[in-house]
Amino acid sequence: MAKRDQLEELFARHGFTDFKWMKAKDIKIAQWVRLRCMFGCPAYGVKGSCPPNVPSIEQCREFFSEYDEAAIFHFEKAFRDMGERKPWGRELADRLVKLERDVFLSGYYKAFLISFEACNQCDECVGNRLGCKGKRSCRPGADAMGIDVYATVRSVGYPIQPLKEYHEAMNRYAFLMVE
Helix, strand or coil: CCCHHHHHHHHHHCCCCCEEEEEHHHCCECHHHHHHHHCCCCCCCCCCCCCCCCCCHHHHHHHHHCCCEEEEEEEEECCCCHHHHHHHHHHHHHHHHHHHHHHHHCCCCCCEEEECCCCCCCCCCCCCCCCCCCCCCCCCECCCCCECHHHHHHHCCCCCCCCCCCCCCEEEEEEEEEC
16 A cells, blocks of 8 residues: 555645545446447547557556555646647646656555546657657557546546537546556
8 A cells, every 4th residue: 555645745735735545446437438439439540659559458457466466646627728738738747757767666566547537748749659759758648548437436426427518618637547
């Protein structure tokens, strides 16, 4: 079990204060999530951090079974203009990867970040892990790992709903796996 007080101080130093702990075994992994990636997401097969360039759903289940705990980080944001979203996502993803590294350096050698969205660190993705220009910072999104984000975050009391309008505040979640 992780030393939560030590980690929570580290989270706060990185500016992350809206989070909850959960048992890794309670993260909901579902095949339908992968099907939504395959049929409906424009990044499918295009990004190196998206299916089919990620583990199978069965491999994802096995991955999560190797952890005891996860911290779920909540981010709520509304945008006035569509052009604001990508820079916000890049900056936030960069901060989360730095947190993952500091957690690793604190002795949690299995620390692994699952991001709130598909990697968007590069302006143009080469579409595979071998050619990835940002291998150190590229992380899969929760949906790429088969996480039913809606069911998982609702189980710990976080809000989430499909958005009907672009300007509505969105709720995004990242998962930091720790042991």
